[in-house]
Amino acid sequence: NNKKGSNLYDYWGTDISDVLNQDESDLIVNLASNEYFKAIDKKTLKANVLNIVFKEKKGETYEVIGIYAKRARGLMVNYIIRNRLTSKELLKDFSDEGYRFNQKLSTGSSWVYLRG
Template identity: 40%
Template sequence: MIIVVSPAKNLDYETPLPTNKYSQPELLEESKILADICKTLTPLDLSNLMKISDKLAGLNAARFTEWQPNFNLENARQAIYAFNGDVYTGLDAYTLSDRDIDYAQNNLRILSGLYGLLKPLDLMQAYRLEMGTKLENPRGKNLYDFWGDIITQELNKSIASQQSNTLINLASNEYFKSVKKNSLSASIVTPEFRDWKNGQFKMISFFAKKARGLMARFIIQNKISNVADLKLFDAEGYTFNPALSTADKPVFTRKLD
């Protein structure tokens, strides 16, 4: 199966890398178009566009100014070790075995506003450009217009190469909107994670993000190929809840003491 996750806003370019293995993003020519647009924007433009602080805007203006598409381990970092948010806390890539990373390279894909679609070991230079950003570009008024069918086509290539018929969607709504579901050559399964709060099970963003990473890790470590086996997921107290689940939306719940 193919797994998709969202990127993270926070980045880590400091922690020592556990491997020198890397690959190059498939869509760098597209990324360069976006980066060149962003290079023309001032820090104030970026602050207004992304709704970020002046400090963050200045940092990302500098990142775009320095961005160039010749990636190596001196100026870039593998995506799975560069992203540093809640999903990646759950995934905990630094503790995955070499065999697990090889599996992830074949089966895990990271959606990205700037890079479109990344394999775990694809090098990337630091950036911030969320998929929901309303950045005017030659193809439209936002990044969904820009990427169009491109991300879906790349996913279909991955699906074909792995002879898979299932895509496990562990991405946020913002990012999965970049995938044209009707054009995808696989069935989509979207696990949900809910915690007990105020007398009912609710999706709590912080916990759900980490749980998506935990689920990705579970699939990678166990080399899951059968959707039914997702029900065995039990990390950090989550268990499969058949009463709340459907075939394409398995729900995992927990009660925190």
């Protein structure tokens, strides 16, 4: 048993949040998987978190499909870097591989992009 904790989340504790808090940005765009983002102690973060969700049309509804969501997150990281984005509003223009921002399904802290 590790003295820092019995699982990945206990092991990291506030270390990741502490590093993120060193940045002076007031926003973190979360493009990590849910599993990885759990390693961050969100209660200690100074910045607001904007979660990005990618959904695919499946029948009459839209669902998160892991393999496609993973690719889409990578595409958005590339888009942010390539375009040197400095405003979250510019994320709404992301349209790689057919994804479109959906205002109706989005909230202030979770933006949804649909495809199909």
